[in-house]
Amino acid sequence: MNTTTPTTTTTTGAATSTRTRSTRARGAAVLGAATAVLVVGAAAVPADAAMPASAAASNRPAAVSTSLAARAAAPAAAPTGRRASRVVYLTFDDGPNRVYTPQVLDLLRRYRAKATFFMIGSAARANPALVARVRSAGHAIGNHTFSHPWLSRLPASKIRSELRRTDAVLGRTTCLRPPGGFVNGTVRAVARSEGKSVQLWTVDTNDWRRPGASTIGRRAVGGARTGSVVLMHDGGGPRRQTVAALATTLARLSAQGYRFERLPACR
Secondary structure, three states, X not given: OOOOOOOOOOOOXXXXXXXXXXXXXXXXHHHHHHHXXXXXXXXXXXXXXXXXXXXXXXXXXXXXOOOHHHHHHOOXXXXXXXXXXXXXXXXXXXXXXXXXXXXXXXXHHHOOOOEEEEEOHHHHHHOHHHHHHHHHOOOEEEEOOOOOOOHHHOOHHHHHHHHHXXXXXXXXXXXXXXXXXXXXXXXXXXXXXXXXXXXXXXXXXXXXXXXXXXXXXXXXXHHOOOOOEEEEEOOOOOOHHXXXXXXXXXXXXXXXXXXXXXXXXXX
């Protein structure tokens, strides 16, 4: 993030007070505008054309920036107070994975961090002990469908089947992350009828591309703001880079005074 050093002007008498107040007001306005731009810039995933998750990486459309995902992903209001409100929501898709999910859990425990895991039903069925471990550690679990299809391409009956088959494995879930972030009116209507809110993200690390741990970490830390929802993956492919980046992300954001919580809409 670029920063601008304000210019100091020395004057005397009453003019000093007037000009100082005016300068500070202009400075506050500039900083406020810059902050707004940064927050909007963090929302890189649209509601109807977002970057898919890793389970179908060979057929990924390009992401298009829009504010719809930010609105859809926005969690409930954080606690009041400057320090108390510095919250980031870490989310992990496509697990559980018997190799990488335990590593993610160990790092989260080290930093006393909570997160939300959007699990694929078929992966959860193959790893019931990991599902239990995630839940016993106090993390939230969300529905990421049973077989990871693009829900916006399915009729309501098949969408409902994907959600119910996954809940049969996980237990009742209260939030849904559609694979790839693809949603439309039908997806939202079915999710609502099944008692689930649609949860997207505001910071996409694109870790599924495996661009390197330093790049993933830089995206997570650089995009984090109070209330940010960070997308990473603990399954769907090799996730060594993600695990390494998570260690950096937790350390740096903790040093900045952030804490890490589960998404309020998810149980």
